[in-house]
Amino acid sequence: MKEVTIRGVRPEDLDRIAEIEAICFPATEAAPREAFKERIAAFPESFLVAEADGIVIGFINGCVTNSPVIYDELFHSTQHHIPDGKNLTVFGLNVIPEYRRQGIAAQLMNHFIQLAKNTGRNSVILTCKDRLVHYYESFGYVNNGISKSTHGGAQWFDMTLTL
Structure with missing residues (x-):
């Protein structure tokens, strides 16, 4: 397995992130490039990428909210981001297919959970499909x-990790 680095997002990662999102999610669920541009500007501190050989191969991102669950408007507008909120959301955990099943998604998630702990959040929340x-x-x-x-x-399930 190649060495993978987890780091904070940079504005120049935008095109690659949009490309990865389109690979990992159906078109009806994938966030558009413009949404990622807004997210990178609004909450770069809760947007991490995985990099191998200088190439972004995956990422995890989400805003902060006081809501105990993710609601659809969070995906569509960074206006709902509350910097000092109680809960860190996971909007997406993406790893390109050729790097899957190598623990990279787990590394991203574990870094994200640690980020939530380090910033005093109460929980990390996400929605996911049954599988x-x-x-x-x-x-x-x-x-x-x-x-x-x-x-x-799609049908989603609310998931909560209490910290």
Whole structure:
């Protein structure tokens, strides 16, 4: 396995991040380039990338909120980001296919959880599809059931990791 570095996002990562998002999510669920441009500007401190040989191969990002669950408007506007909020969200955890099953997503998640702890958050929250509930439970997340989120027309489950 190649050596992977986890680091904070940089503005010049934008095009690669948009490319990775389009690879990892169906078009109905993928965030557009403009959304990532806004997220990088609004909350770079909660946007991490994984890099191998100087190339971004994955990322994790999310805003901060006082809501105990992710609601759809969070995905669409950085106006809902509350810098001193209680909960760090996970909007997406993406790793390109050729680097999957090597623990890179886990490295990103573990760094993100540590970031939440270091910044005094109460929890990390996310939504995921049924097939990924078990994966997130392996980090200590608790499944809170079917989410009210209908992002991309999919069914999601609310997950909470209490810190």
